[in-house]
Amino acid sequence: MLIQKEMKMADVIHHDHFLIPVINRFDIHLGFGDKTIDDLCRENNVNTVFFLTILNAYHDHEYFPKKHLQSFPASLLVTYLIRSHKYYLEVKVPEIEKLINNLSDETGMEEETLTLLKNFFSEYKQELIHHIQREEDRVYPYIVELEKAVNSGIIPDSVTRQMNDYPITDYEAEHENVEEKLFDLKNIIIKYLPDTKDDKPFFKILKELFALENDLNDHARIEDLILVPKVEAMEKTLKSKTK
Amino acid sequence: MAYGKKIVVVEPAFLVQAGLRRLISEMPGLSLAEIFDGNENRLDDKILAKMPDIVILNPDIFNNEQLVSLINRLSNENILIVGLAGEESSPGCKAYFRYCLDPAENKYELLETMKKINRALQDDDTQTESSGLTQREKVILNRVVRGQTTQEIADELFLSVHTVNTHRKNISNKLGIKTLSGLIVYALMNKIVKMDEMV
Numbered sequence: 001m002l003i004q005k006e007m008k009m010a011d012v013i014h015h016d017h018f019l020i021p022v023i024n025r026f027d028i029h030l031g032f033g034d035k036t037i038d039d040l041c042r043e044n045n046v047n048t049v050f051f052l053t054i055l056n057a058y059h060d061h062e063y064f065p066k067k068h069l070q071s072f073p074a075s076l077l078v079t080y081l082i083r084s085h086k087y088y089l090e091v092k093v094p095e096i097e098k099l100i101n102n103l104s105d106e107t108g109m110e111e112e113t114l115t116l117l118k119n120f121f122s123e124y125k126q127e128l129i130h131h132i133q134r135e136e137d138r139v140y141p142y143i144v145e146l147e148k149a150v151n152s153g154i155i156p157d158s159v160t161r162q163m164n165d166y167p168i169t170d171y172e173a174e175h176e177n178v179e180e181k182l183f184d185l186k187n188i189i190i191k192y193l194p195d196t197k198d199d200k201p202f203f204k205i206l207k208e209l210f211a212l213e214n215d216l217n218d219h220a221r222i223e224d225l226i227l228v229p230k231v232e233a234m235e236k237t238l239k240s241k242t243k
Numbered sequence: 244m245a246y247g248k249k250i251v252v253v254e255p256a257f258l259v260q261a262g263l264r265r266l267i268s269e270m271p272g273l274s275l276a277e278i279f280d281g282n283e284n285r286l287d288d289k290i291l292a293k294m295p296d297i298v299i300l301n302p303d304i305f306n307n308e309q310l311v312s313l314i315n316r317l318s319n320e321n322i323l324i325v326g327l328a329g330e331e332s333s334p335g336c337k338a339y340f341r342y343c344l345d346p347a348e349n350k351y352e353l354l355e356t357m358k359k360i361n362r363a364l365q366d367d368d369t370q371t372e373s374s375g376l377t378q379r380e381k382v383i384l385n386r387v388v389r390g391q392t393t394q395e396i397a398d399e400l401f402l403s404v405h406t407v408n409t410h411r412k413n414i415s416n417k418l419g420i421k422t423l424s425g426l427i428v429y430a431l432m433n434k435i436v437k438m439d440e441m442v
Contacts (some may be wrong), residue, residue: 024307062278112431112438113431113432115427116427116428116431116432120424120425120428123424163302180421180422180425181422181424181425183421183426184419184420184421184422184424184425186433187418187419187420187425188420188425188428191418191419192418192432192433193432194432195434243422
């Protein structure tokens with residue numbers, strides 16, 4: 001399905017309900033009636049082209065919005081990415097943390113083992129927070145400044161410096177380690193969980209870990225397919241101006 | 244992160260791409276890393292950057308010279324190359340490939356071929372795929388999770404740094420655990436190290 005503006009939002013969600021948290025980040029909430037995507041975007045002051053780009057990128061993993069790339073500002077994308085960070089840190093991660101912390105005697109596992117799992121997850125959480133903070137402190141502000149410079153023609157030194165020292169392509173390479181930890185945690189539970197009286201509490205934990213991994217992959221794909229090419233194009237424009 | 248052996252596909256036709264995507268998703272232990280159309284600039288570099296174990300490619304989209312150079316480059320990296328070639332493909336093409344997937348075949352025939360391909364890979368490194376750790380590997384894992392460096396382990400066990408590194412790599416591959424914290428959890432859970440041994 002290629003999602004288009006004249007489609008009814010309700011039809012789209014029936015087709016792919018994983019999009020619910022995504023539209024929630026645009027402050028568009030359930031109870032759509034028969035409204036089209038275009039109606040809803042207008043009502044909620046959302047840039048329709050941008051909204052469609054994000055929805056399609058989540059829905060179809062092969063979607064690559066070449067021709068739409070230039071038609072919305074990068075700052076919108078940054079705002080969106082920050083909101084999804086918030087969702088991971090304030091909703092998804094605490095949910096999993098609660099499930100892990102609530103593991104108790106009924107699993108029949110040694111206290112020591114449970115503590116290990118708890119500590120491992122909290123270590124993962126710290127790394128994720130750290131990774132997200134780096135993006136929000138260093139990368140995103142740079143993108144916003146870069147866009148201002150492209151639009152105004154006034155290029156501050158800070159932008160020139162970061163453009164030369166730490167261009168967006170460098171940042172693209174940095175997702176790995178956090179992903180590895182999440183993968184290890186899944187594998188430890190799937191392959192190496194010690195004998196338990198009751199492993200059902202782990203079903204839910206695993207399901208949530210897979211879901212989180214999926215979300216983070218989608219997020220990374222949006223950054224790689226939409227954000228990075230856009231920033232690369234802006235860097236190119238500015239470089240040609242400063243020469 | 245992709246799980247298991249990584250596959251890269253080189254094929255422009257969407258229907259064939261979609262079919263391969265489906266086929267690969269049905270094989271536990273194999274995962275699709277990327278699909279290329281075949282007309283990309285510096286295709287060989289792009290394929291190698293994905294570090295695939297298997298490349299499935301349609302030979303008909305290349306001329307002979309391109310095909311031979313691509314196959315050589317990939318074979319040098321120990322990548323298993325599978326041809327998308329059936330009866331209609333240019334004759335002689337099958338000669339380039341140890342394994343061929345024929346798009347005209349039905350699902351179960353294709354799955355059989357995929358299984359053979361998967362098995363061929365396992366034979367290449369039975370070492371890394373078998374489950375339990377050897378006694379030696381347990382000793383090394385114990386030291387790794389206690390915080391010893393590769394150099395320290397090598398010195399104390401009278402091994403070369405290279406050997407210790409090989410053991411460490413094998414341990415991670417066998418267990419499917421890459422991070423140090425993951426190894427620590429595994430080692431404690433399985434009593435390869437005791438809590439009071441940890442500093």
